[in-house]
Amino acid sequence: xxxxxxxxxxxxxxxxxxxxxxxxxxxxxxxxxxxxxxxxxxxxxxxxxxxxxxxxxxxxxxxxxxxxxxxxxxxxxxxxxxxxxxxxxxxxxxxxxxxxxxxxxxxxxxxxxxxxxxxxxxxxxxxxxxxxx
Numbered sequence: 686x687x688x689x690x691x692x693x694x695x696x697x698x699x700x701x702x703x704x705x706x707x708x709x710x711x712x713x714x715x716x717x718x719x720x721x722x723x724x725x726x727x728x729x730x731x732x733x734x735x736x737x738x739x740x741x742x743x744x745x746x747x748x749x750x751x752x753x754x755x756x757x758x759x760x761x762x763x764x765x766x767x768x769x770x771x772x773x774x775x776x777x778x779x780x781x782x783x784x785x786x787x788x789x790x791x792x793x794x795x796x797x798x799x800x801x802x803x804x805x806x807x808x809x810x811x812x813x814x815x816x817x818x
Contacts, residue, residue, distance in 0.1 A: 690747040697740060701769045704776050711736070730784075737788035738795070741766060745796025755801040762793030 715729035741762060749758030766789035770781035 686747065686751050690751055693743050693747055697744065698769075700740065702772055702776060704778050734784065734788045737785055738792035741789040741792030742796040742799075745793030745798075746800045747796070748793075749797040749800035750803070753804060755797040758800065759790075759793055759797040762797070763790045766790055766793065 711729050711733045715732045718724040718732070744762045744765065745758055747758075748761050749755045752758050752761075763786075766786050769789075770786050773779040773781040
């Protein structure tokens with residue numbers, strides 16, 4: 686699990702701190718959803734919000750699996766999110782926002798919840814197997 690967490694952290698760090706402006710990607714995806722799929726009920730900001738959720742979902746999952754405690758995984762993920770947003774203030778072309786931290790925390794929370802469910806199921810299975818012996 687540690688190797689997956691380290692690989693994720695490396696990739697996420699590059700995405701978060703490289704001086705790349707992702708606005709064009711967000712606009713392109715939003716335009717495709719709007720024009721190509723007819724999804725007109727939301728703006729480009731929601732695409733960015735969803736992307737932040739998706740980016741931090743694996744972090745919550747992996748940290749929770751690593752620590753085996755959902756609250757620790759979530760707390761570390763939120764701290765890393767806030768730190769990443771603070772660092773982005775220093776990078777030209779990047780902006781930080783409370784909205785991004787909320788989306789990141791939401792993604793980490795969903796990931797932590799999924800990991801917690803996996804842990805609970807695994808513990809129940811292990812308990813059943815030990816009862817059979």
